[in-house]
Amino acid sequence: MTPKKEDYLKIIFELGGKQRKVSNKQIALSLDVAAGSVTEMVIKLVKEGLVTHVPYAGISLTAAGIELAEKLVRRHRLWETFLVSKLNYKLADVHDDAEVLEHATSDNLVKHLDDFLEHPKECPHGGMIPSIDGEYEEESYDLLIDAETGSTKEVDRFVDNHELLTYLEEINLKIGDKFTVEEHVPFEGPIKVKMLDTGKELSISYNSAHYIFVN
Template identity: 50%
Template sequence: MTPNREDYLKIILELGGDGNKISNKQIVAGLDVSAASVSEMISKLVKEKLVEHSPYQGVQLTQKGLESASTLVRKHRLWEVFLVEHLNYSWNEVHDDAEVLEHVTSEHLADHLEHYLGYPEYCPHGGKIPKHAETIHEEKRKTLTDYPVGTAVRIARVLDERELLDYLVSIDLKIHEEYKIIDIAAYEGPITIKNPQKTLAVSYKAASTIFVDQLIKE
């Protein structure tokens, strides 16, 4: 399988394609590619029985596609943990190098890497790390764009995409931080969130790929 195909399977999985239909528009935004390129690749993945496609609804991973995507994600996220914990990479720097390393990592090496790291459960971006031969199912979460003003949330997971991660570093948003949504601008404008330390205006595009847990304040 080519790295390009693998990237598509991973992004579909990250967007929730293990259990839901993912639109071409979401894939375009996640991979920063043209709509025509996405349509062409989806056709190839359908022929290879890696995804199922429903017109006007989107694509979903088949069992074969889920198994392939889970194997790729496991290697990628293990390397991200290694780079952050042992080579002092920041969370926005790891993607590109982990992308290279995953494509040359055997299952044997991945098993040894996992053991060396102490069997981590999550990557630096909040994504689950499946065990050997295990298919991954991310916890079902809504994104920052799905909640109204006044909602308290915790940043739980972000899409593993370099441009997004660079943006989040630039506005100083980190995983596990807690915020209250204080404003949602019209026409897909920024979403403003606040905690005692800072107030951030998060672009709608970024907010749509930031998965959060709603906090119930007692």
């Protein structure tokens, strides 16, 4: 299993591929790769029995793909937690180094890392961390882009993407923030929300709203 294949399994899992189908476009934008590269990789993963692909519907993980993705996500998110909580990394900058460490980590080291961190349940961008036994609470797969005008939502997690996390830091949107959806501006305009704690109005870009999960 190459690191690149592992990256695809992780992002498909993160986008909800355990429970639903995700699109080539979602994967391409999340990994910052060309759509053609996604198509080529998906073909390989289908042949290996790790994903299924229904044309014009999307991509989802098989049982084997889910099992492998859970292990990969556990390693990656434990390292992200360590880098942010113990080494004071900025959230937007943590992914690349966590990626390097993840691929060089034995099962024994993962266990000791988990013990050292006292078994965290979530990583810094809100994603759950499977336990050593593979247990975890299901994540939210409700996207901000789909939230109805007038509804009240809470930010549950973000997709682990450097540009997205940098943007969210700039507009000061964090895990746990609660707001009312005021407006979906037409023609792929921003989603306007009103923060419940401060009353401040915030415009969140159309593209970003596809990668912000809410409750």
